[in-house]
Amino acid sequence: MSQDALQESTLSDRFAVFTSQNIRVKYNTGNIREVKSYRIGELFSAYRDILWDDGRHKYNVSSFIGEIDEILLGERFSTFDQGTLDNLVGTLRQRGNSNATINRKMAALSKLLRKAQKMGDIHSLPEFRRQKERAGRIRFLEKDEEARLFAAIRSRSEDAYRLSVFLVDTGCRLGEALGLIxxxxxxxxxxFWITKSGRSRTIPLTQRARDTVAFSGEGRRPKGPFVMLNQPQFRQIWNEAKQEVGLGADDQVVPHILRHTCASRLVQGGIDIRRVQMWLGHQTLQMTMRYAHLATNDLDSCVVVLETRPVESTNAAAVSPLEAAAPAVVKARKPRAKKASTAVGEKKRA
Structure with missing residues (x-):
């Protein structure tokens, strides 16, 4: 065997030994997971306490998810495709849900599915498109409506009356007031520490609002100014009172109208939108802009510009601005014509 052949054979043998002894193929089966399918209701049970705090919002979300699970007929899935989402939105619209209501329900579903995907329960998600919402009319109480309604509430419960006054003068949400200590x-x-946005805020109190939370000192002081009430009790008193004063047919006269009333009065009183946003605790300025159309005083200066003012004239009849300006134009041109003719005459004499 030649020297070259011997060397080639030796290298080949060494390479074989190297590959067989030093290279190991490892298979890790620890990360392999069985693909499972879940119902929407099962995912909500698993993550509701992680994603939502206890309260009315969590109660509403529970209702939203229950309706969605019912529409999907309890179907189990490991992926949530775009077709399923589109059919879901279409069914909600057929049931009479407005775009605003559909957006709220889809926001809850999206939050749940994103958490499930992060935890590995769902493997693909559709694109959630926000439905276009129309700016609806904002209903607020006139002064006489407030007086009649509050009198009817007071005849039933002094505590409910105090709460009503506090709500309309602070613009806070019902849950925020009930949670005060x-x-x-x-x-x-x-x-306010317990808020919908999760951000605390502090606002000044009117004299009327201060009176509603002043403790008389009689008996044992409760934990907070309104803890003796809960939402169902207050709403029942509210509904009975509004029926008594002739507002029973107006479905917009609910306790939340007191928040709208406070915001409307601030804007109509000349308070700028940014301050109203801070007062109400809105997360975005867009939410506060719903009340911007009430700030009509900002447009008053436009009327001054548009007012028609007749031009003064020596004649008895009024002269339009265009007619008044015309003679001035003619007079301005005559001197130029006279100068030109004089120059021509001098040239001829020369």
Missing amino acids: WNDLQPMRVS
Whole structure:
């Protein structure tokens, strides 16, 4: 065997030994998971306490998810495709849901599915497109409506009356007021810690609102100014009172109208939108802009510009601005013509 052949054979043998002894193929089966399918209701049971705090919002979300699970007929799935989502939106619209209501339900579903995907339960998600919402008319209480309604509430419950006054003068949500404790109240201000957006805010109190939270000192002081009430009790008193004063047929006269009333009065009183946003605790300025159309005083200066003012004239009849300007144009041109003719005459004499 030649020297070259011997060397080639030796290298080949060494390479074979190297590949057989030093290279190991490993198969890791620890990350392989069985693909499972879930119902929407099962996912909600698994993650509801992680994603949503206890309260009315969580109750509403539970209702939304229950309806969605019912529409899907309890179907189990490991992927949620675009067709399923489109059919779901179409069914909700056929049931009479407005675009605003559909957006709220889809927001809850999207939040749940994104959590499930992050945890590995769902492997693909559709694109959630926000439905276009129309700016609806905002209903607020006139002064006389407030007086009649509050009188009817007071005849039924002094505590419900105090709460109503506090709501309309602070613009807070019903749940925010009911959750107040005495530590949240200062002599001239109130701090809301339990809010829908999760952001606390502090606002000053009107004299009327301060009177509603003043503790009389009789008996044992409760935990907060309105803890003796809950939402169902207050709503029942509210509905009975509005029926008594002739507002029973108006489905927009609900406790939340007091928040709209407060915001409307602030804007109509000349408070700028940014401050109203801070007062109400809105997350985005867009939410507060619903009240911007009430700030009509900002447009008053436009009328001054558009008012027609007749031009003064020596004649008895009024002269239009165009007619008044015409003679001035003619006079301005005559001197130029006279100068030109004089120059021509001098040239001829020369």
